[in-house]
Amino acid sequence: MAESPHNEQAAASEQAYAAEAATATTAEPAPPTLEEMLQKAEAAVQEHRDAFLRAKAETENVRRRAQTDVANAHKYAVENFAAELLAVKDSLEAALSTENAAAENLKSGVELTLKQLKAAFEKYNLAEENPVNQKFDPHRHQAISMVESDAEPNTVISVLQKGYKLNDRVIRPALVTVSKAKAE
Secondary structure (H helix, E strand, O other), rough: OOOHHHHHHHHHHHHHHHHHHHHHHHHOOOOHHHHHHHHHHHHHHOOOHOOOOOHHHHHHHHHHEEEEEEHHHHHHOOOOHHHHHHHHHHHHHHHHHHHOOOHHHHHHHHHHHHHHHHHHHHOOOOEEEOOOEEEEEOOOOEEEEEEEOOOOOEEEEEEEEEEEOOOOEEEEEEEEEEEEOOOO
């Protein structure tokens, strides 16, 4: 008896399914052996070790560069200020090199040199501290003596040497005489 086309299709379909099932069970990869897993783990460890060593070396290089930069910053911090002072030195040397300088010419030259020096101080925030008639501040002033005065006690009444601040930090306190109450 001849099979119907429907049956032929069903038989072909069953054969294809059986073939697929057979290949599916044989095509699944076998679980990795312990040796393969160990090799894979060792490769990963080596990869991580290399990355760690590269990162460690890079960190060391950054640290060394930072140390060099800090050392250079300390070493050359006053370079620009020193360059400003060279003009002042040149002016002083020029004043001293003239043999028959009149007192007025010498005075005007010194005044110009002082002007150059003040300009350099202003440019680099080096400020003069002249605290006459101000309240005594031990953080900014150094008292040399105390004298009886009509002024309020602890008031600066004279300055023996001006003080200086660099960016609001005292680099030299003013040497001052301070008032004290009169003894009665």
